[in-house]
Amino acid sequence: MIPAWRLRAAFARRLSGMYGAEVPAYTTLLEVAGEVNDEVARRDPDAGRLGALARVTAERHGAIRVGTPRELRQAAQIFAALGMRPVGFYDLRDAAGAVPVVSTAFRPVEPEELARNPFRVFTSLLTTADRRFFDAGLQSRLEAFLDRRTLFPPELLTLAERAERERGLEPDEAERFLTLAVAAFELSPEPVDRAWYTELARISAVAADIGGVTSTHINHLTPRVLDIDALYQRMADRGITMIDEIQGPPRWDGPDVLLRQTSFRALDEARTFREPDGSVTTGALRVRFGEVEARGIALSPAGRARYDALTTETDRRLAASGPGGPARQDVARALWEAGFPRSEHRLAAEGIGYFTYEPAPTRPRDRRRPPADLAGLLAQGWLTAHPIVYEDFLPRSAAGIFRSNLTGQGTRDAARTGTPYDGHRLSEAVGRPVHDPFEIYAAQQDASLRHALEALGADDALRTLCPS
Ligand code: OOG
């Protein structure tokens, strides 16, 4: 029996092989990411602090987009076979350069599963009922088109159900499952209906990418790198233009938190089109791109609020200084130096970041009793804190990644109201609970803290820090 995590690791590997064969710039990205990771591992004895090098080297995320709740449920079934569950709700319809989708990310949830292989897939659902984008007539033609297509063959879904039920597959079934699953995310050679695709592209390139064709595809695959600034420079040296900025927190000498990402734009790929007169022609579409990311420490809601406030203040200062002013990174760095905890220790003590806790190996041996607050427990050497890696995404960065790959602004009627969507409604669409990422990190942190305090016999701290 091949367990879910081996299926997941094999799926990520095969998808990466397929993508590299079809998108050469992705192969360059992997080479450069590998070089940079090896260099960081050689120079920095702490390189493995946010994930063992073996995990980081194999680590990827991908992204897909689907059109209907039915398709989303089927995708969820395939990911369930791989031990991946929906986590987080992202609404990208309101961000600058809005796109008509709501999203979640399928990923492993348990720490041991993440350590084995953390493969995740950012998955977006087209919001066909959103009147800001689609009028009633277009909505019904779009939904009719989507209802007629089959993204995932029945055999694939049957194998996925079995894999989920039995927590794995026999080797020959696993082979069949993986072959079908990778094929379902390849770019289809099927001719694209020119008139239909163009009609949707006038509204949004994302709407056309999802609803203008009869299949789905992985639109990017993202390796993880330990020094994203070095990678950015080296890609430029190799002649591959990345988007203007690295998204997310600035580079600074405090702790790495959340997620920093950058991408190269989608490149022209030859496609066949069916023209309105019925003839088949060749042309090009830009739908697949490449991205790379550096991951940092997961932040608590308080930490996230601090991050959001710093981002807003960075925007405000940049807007105030106008064109030709300082670079975003420099403005952000100055603000971070003044307004964000500069050490892991302070991130933990202030409840800004998530950590797992253990009794310190060299804790005080005198008769002192452990204090009842986290700052004291850390400062006096009772506990050690190990950072929990951020395993999720950032809506603003995601919108930036979408936007950088759109041609044209599209059209959106801001005067109309959108269909309300939240994590709960998305759970109904997926047919499975969409997990709250904060709850996952907090549960891991709290369990480790309780365990550590019990081992120390720190009763006062247990009562204040772990009330049950
Ligand atoms: C997904 C974009 C979001 C990320 O890393 O934030 C994303 C898409 O383009 O479909 O992958």
Ligand code: NI
């Ligand atoms: Ni991405």
